[in-house]
Amino acid sequence: MKEVIHTPVPSVEEEEYHINMGPQHPSTHGVLRLVVTLQGEIVKKLKPHCGYIHRGMEKMCEKDTYPQIIHLTDRMDYLSAHINNHAVCLLVENALQIEVPERVKYIRTIMDELCRIQSHQLWWASFGMDLGGLTCFFYGLRDREKILDIWEESTGARFLQSYYTPGGLMWDIHPNFQKRTKEFLKYFRKKIKDYERILSGNVIFRERSRKIGLMTKEEAISYGVTGPSGRGSGFSCDVRKHHPYGLYDKVDFKEILYQQGDTLARYMVRMDEMYESMHIIDQLIDNIPQGDYSAKMKAVIKLPAGEYYQRVETARGDLGLYCISDGNKTPYRLKFRTPSFSNLSILDHISRDLKIADLVAIGGSLDLVIPDIDR
Amino acid sequence: MASNIYDNFVYSLTQWIHNGLYHMLPPVWALVVELTIIGLVFLIFYALVGLFLVYAERKVCAFMQNRIGPNRVGPYGIFQTIADFIKLLMKELVTIKNSDKLLFNLAPFIVIIASFMAIAAIPFAKGLHAIDFDIGILYVIAVSSLGVVGVLLAGWSSNNKYSLIGAMRSGAQIISYELSVGMSLLTIIILAGTMQFSELVAGQEYGWYIFKGHIPAFIAFVVFLIASTAETNRGPFDLAEAESELTAGFHTEYSGIKFAFFFLAEYMNMFIVASIAATVFLGGWMPFHVWGWTGFNQVMDYIPPSIWYIGKTGFVIFLMMLFKWTFPRLRIDQLLTLEWKYLLPINLFNILLMAFIVLMGWHF
Numbered sequence: 001m002k003e004v005i006h007t008p009v010p011s012v013e014e015e016e017y018h019i020n021m022g023p024q025h026p027s028t029h030g031v032l033r034l035v036v037t038l039q040g041e042i043v044k045k046l047k048p049h050c051g052y053i054h055r056g057m058e059k060m061c062e063k064d065t066y067p068q069i070i071h072l073t074d075r076m077d078y079l080s081a082h083i084n085n086h087a088v089c090l091l092v093e094n095a096l097q098i099e100v101p102e103r104v105k106y107i108r109t110i111m112d113e114l115c116r117i118q119s120h121q122l123w124w125a126s127f128g129m130d131l132g133g134l135t136c137f138f139y140g141l142r143d144r145e146k147i148l149d150i151w152e153e154s155t156g157a158r159f160l161q162s163y164y165t166p167g168g169l170m171w172d173i174h175p176n177f178q179k180r181t182k183e184f185l186k187y188f189r190k191k192i193k194d195y196e197r198i199l200s201g202n203v204i205f206r207e208r209s210r211k212i213g214l215m216t217k218e219e220a221i222s223y224g225v226t227g228p229s230g231r232g233s234g235f236s237c238d239v240r241k242h243h244p245y246g247l248y249d250k251v252d253f254k255e256i257l258y259q260q261g262d263t264l265a266r267y268m269v270r271m272d273e274m275y276e277s278m279h280i281i282d283q284l285i286d287n288i289p290q291g292d293y294s295a296k297m298k299a300v301i302k303l304p305a306g307e308y309y310q311r312v313e314t315a316r317g318d319l320g321l322y323c324i325s326d327g328n329k330t331p332y333r334l335k336f337r338t339p340s341f342s343n344l345s346i347l348d349h350i351s352r353d354l355k356i357a358d359l360v361a362i363g364g365s366l367d368l369v370i371p372d373i374d375r
Numbered sequence: 376m377a378s379n380i381y382d383n384f385v386y387s388l389t390q391w392i393h394n395g396l397y398h399m400l401p402p403v404w405a406l407v408v409e410l411t412i413i414g415l416v417f418l419i420f421y422a423l424v425g426l427f428l429v430y431a432e433r434k435v436c437a438f439m440q441n442r443i444g445p446n447r448v449g450p451y452g453i454f455q456t457i458a459d460f461i462k463l464l465m466k467e468l469v470t471i472k473n474s475d476k477l478l479f480n481l482a483p484f485i486v487i488i489a490s491f492m493a494i495a496a497i498p499f500a501k502g503l504h505a506i507d508f509d510i511g512i513l514y515v516i517a518v519s520s521l522g523v524v525g526v527l528l529a530g531w532s533s534n535n536k537y538s539l540i541g542a543m544r545s546g547a548q549i550i551s552y553e554l555s556v557g558m559s560l561l562t563i564i565i566l567a568g569t570m571q572f573s574e575l576v577a578g579q580e581y582g583w584y585i586f587k588g589h590i591p592a593f594i595a596f597v598v599f600l601i602a603s604t605a606e607t608n609r610g611p612f613d614l615a616e617a618e619s620e621l622t623a624g625f626h627t628e629y630s631g632i633k634f635a636f637f638f639l640a641e642y643m644n645m646f647i648v649a650s651i652a653a654t655v656f657l658g659g660w661m662p663f664h665v666w667g668w669t670g671f672n673q674v675m676d677y678i679p680p681s682i683w684y685i686g687k688t689g690f691v692i693f694l695m696m697l698f699k700w701t702f703p704r705l706r707i708d709q710l711l712t713l714e715w716k717y718l719l720p721i722n723l724f725n726i727l728l729m730a731f732i733v734l735m736g737w738h739f
Contacts, residue, residue: 019536027619041540041707130619132610132704138440198701204611205703356540357706360620 015039019356023052027130027360030370034347034359041355046348050341054374061334066092066166066301069334074160076338077372079119080314082111085164087321090245091310092166095303095325103291104168109246110181110284111151111163113277117188118147119315120270120277123367127267128199130364131208136199143191146184150177166301168294181285185278192274200271209263213350213362216261223349224342227317228273229366232266234259239313251283263365270367302329316340316367340372385502413505421491424646425639426456428692432642435696466631471534474628478532483629483636485525490643493519497650498572500660500680511572512560512655516553519606519647522640523549526608526615529637530625541624544707545615548605551714552612555602556648558722562595562729563588563655566738576659581666583658587739591729596656598718598725600694603648605710608641610699614707645695646688653687660684 022033031052037045057076061069066088073084086108093100121144128136148158154174155163163170199205215225220235230237238255240248256272258265303325310321317339326332343366351359392412396405430445430453437444445452471479493515495505508514523546530542564570566588567578578584585592605612616624626637653659660680664672705713732738 017536026622038536041544128703132613132617132619133702134436134610135440135700138442142441199703202703204705204709207709208703208706355706355708357614357617357620357704 016044021359022049027363028370029126029368032344032368032370032373034363036356036359038356041357043351043354043356043359046351046359048344048347050344050374052374053371055371057375058334058336061331063330065329066303066331069331070164070166071160071162073336074162075371076336076375077314077316077319077340077369078160079122079369080115080316080319081160082108082115082163083312083314084319085162086112086246087310087312087319089164089166090312091308091321091323092301092303094310095306095308095323096166096301098167098295098297100168100295101291101293102289104293104295105247106284106288107169107173107293108164109248109251110281110288111155112246113280114147114150114181116277116315117274118144120274121147123270123315123364124195124199127364127367130360131205133199133202133205136195139191139194139198143188146187150180150184153177153180165294165297167297168292172293173288178285178288181281185281185285188274189278192271195271200267206264208357208361209267209365212263212354212358213266213365214262215346215350217259219346219349220261223346225317225346225366226342227314227339227367228256228269229266229343230317231256232258232269232365233261237318239311239318243311245312247284251280253280263361266365266367300329302327303331314339316369316372317343336375338372338375340368340370344368344373385500389502417491417494417505421494421643422639425642426460428642428646429459429638430456431692432696435693436700439697439700460635463635464632468633469628469630471628474534475532478528479628480633482525482529482532483633483640485528486522486640487525487636487643489518489520489522489525490640490647492521493647494643496572497647498576498654498659499684501573501576503660503681504572507571507573509569509571511575512564512570512651515647515651516557516560519644520549520553522644526625529629533625533628535628537621537623538625538627541615541617541621541627544617545608545625547707548608548612548614548710551711552602552605552718555598555714555718555722556606558719558726559595559599559602560651560655562591562722562726565726565729565733566592572654572659575655576661579658579661581664582739583656583661583663585656588729588732589738591725591732592656594721594725595729596652598722599652599656600691602714602718603652604695604698605714607644607648607695609645609695611702611704612710613699613704614710617704619704645692649688649691649695650684652691653684657687657691658683659687 016037016039019036019038020033021036022028023031028034033049033052035047035049036043055075057072060072064072070085070088073088074081076084121140125137125140125144128140151161152158154177155161155170215233217234220230220233225233225235226237234257236255236257241255253276256269256276258269303323305325305327308323308325312319318337319339320337322335322337323331324333347363347366351362354362393409396408400408433455434444445455448454448458470476496508496511496515498504498507526545527542530538530545533539563584566584567575569575569578579587585596588595608615616626618624621627626634629637660683662675662678662680662683664675
């Protein structure tokens with residue numbers, strides 16, 4: 001007889017009960033399942049169950065060529081699609097010692113920062129919604145649409161662009177790109193003030209997020225919490241600063257650090273990062289040099305046998321690609337170190353003994369993307 | 376009393392029906408027919424107001440969120456809510472395993488009956504009331520708070536933990552905020568010296584109570600707005616539903632027409648508290664009059680009292696909608712802190728202040 005597999009249920013103390021948040025729940029933003037042990041309304045324990053959207057991406061990569069892998073990485077952290085693509089391209093380019101044209105570096109950096117802005121916009125929108133401010137959701141999506149329109153014109157896709165190829169770009173940017181990007185920056189500088197007014201300055205919001213989900217710097221480091229969530233605890237982990245790629249060593253930008261480590265600090269990091277991203281684009285957008293949009297590449301890309309590691313800073317944190325090549329056109333093994341997976345691991349620790357409403361707020365402030373957890 | 380050209384209309388209409396019925400039927404049957412007519416009128420009114428408020432809320436929130444809102448069914452989408460209502464009528468009623476069948480089916484009725492009873496005491500124009508109690512305000516407060524029983528039963532009988540959490544939150548919330556609602560109304564009762572709605576409105580002929588009672592009346596109005604928003608479970612106090620935390624709170628397991636009952640009752644409760652706010656603070660159906668400006672007062676009298684009433688109620692409802700679509704939700708402990716540590720002390724002080732002002736005759 002086939003044995004039924006039971007998911008392990010955590011032990012129950014007296015007067016405790018379980019609740020399944022997910023896989024279908026409005027505030028998990030996807031198919032994440034959290035088995036929450038509650039005492040009244042207080043969260044006692046929390047156990048994430050991953051795998052509801054697991055697609056075996058790492059295994060699929062073992063039979064795909066490197067240009068094909070790019071198309072898979074879009075679907076990991078779909079809100080940082082460009083940045084994920086960038087990681088694979090850098091991996092191949094660094095392994096083959098290819099120098100990409102300056103124009104490509106400019107465009108990639110601008111695209112990456114646009115990507116970060118739209119990801120933070122969507123995060124802001126859904127974070128507002130998690131806390132019950134439904135209007136935030138529409139403000140965020142309204143402004144994000146402008147970036148998607150810019151991308152649609154230049155890359156041909158709004159969401160999963162797969163715009164970068166090893167050595168360069170799929171095709172050149174649209175002639176309108178610079179004009180529209182500048183228009184967007186002008187527009188968004190005005191609109192982000194609305195964001196500040198409706199949420200950041202709201203007393204209910206500040207009371208809901210201050211001193212909730214406290215994470216110390218040591219905890220952030222030991223759990224591997226990176227990205228804005230880690231930087232809200234003062235953990236300096238910006239890959240763009242520490243291991244620059246693209247043009248990040250040439251442009252002027254600050255690494256946003258907050259020391260408080262609460263939900264509000266994580267919120268403020270992301271808000272300030274949107275300003276920083278706009279500042280980066282400002283420096284680059286007028287100076288895109290003329291030239292090829294791609295370096296000369298062989299038709300079949302083969303990496304020399306060996307081990308490679310490439311890190312990029314996505315909108316959620318440190319994305320690492322660990323690749324073992326045996327000299328073939330497909331990798332022998334490719335491991336993704338995705339930021340959301342590590343960030344999820346601390347959720348239990350920081351949401352204990354808080355209310356269930358706080359759990360929703362903390363989950364929102366970690367900015368989890370579920371396909372990025374499950375791959 | 377200003378002679379209002381519309382005053383006699385309602386009275387003569389009801390008298391005409393009354394006399395006609397007693398002329399045709401024996402007294403017992405005439406009474407039965409009269410009660411049936413009143414019930415039907417209220418039922419239709421209730422459904423229509425509910426449907427319109429749902430439509431209004433969708434348009435208001437669309438306006439705030441850069442959207443258009445319903446615009447497909449009928450001109451400006453006005454039939455959208457009717458279409459939705461028909462859809463809800465036809466939907467299957469899902470029965471939940473291991474739920475308490477009796478209480479589960481009873482809960483939506485308790486909720487809707489509570490709001491239905493409250494509507495009876497509200498004056499829509501001079502003489503346009505179902506019943507004019509001498510303790511009208513007390514009656515409305517007592518009856519409208521019955522709804523919490525339905526909410527608690529719904530949460531308990533659904534056999535769903537989300538529902539139970541929502542219901543418990545709702546219980547704590549409504550019982551707490553009841554105090555503030557009652558006390559802010561009490562402030563005005565001290566000023567007016569009556570609990571009867573018709574006399575409350577009559578007392579506001581030259582100056583609404585929010586102007587007459589100046590500082591304490593204004594404080595009472597603000598407290599009443601906050602507390603009544605909380606009492607009707609609307610955002611930012613919609614913890615009982617809290618869709619991002621508890622999916623749909625106490626009515627998670629309800630479907631079809633039973634869900635529609637909760638939905639309708641929520642909007643009607645909003646209408647009722649807005650009506651009370653309009654009647655007690657803003658003069659109800661009484662037109663805006665200024666002492667001595669006879670010409671101005673006459674112009675104001677040409678606007679029918681029901682329009683005044685609808686305008687004032689609509690204004691309060693609009694305010695409550697703005698709250699909902701602007702603010703994030705509070706947490707349960709913050710909600711109770713707000714009531715017990717801020718609103719209640721302010722209110723108690725406010726009552727003393729009002730009593731003092733009335734004693735010294737410093738009101739207008």
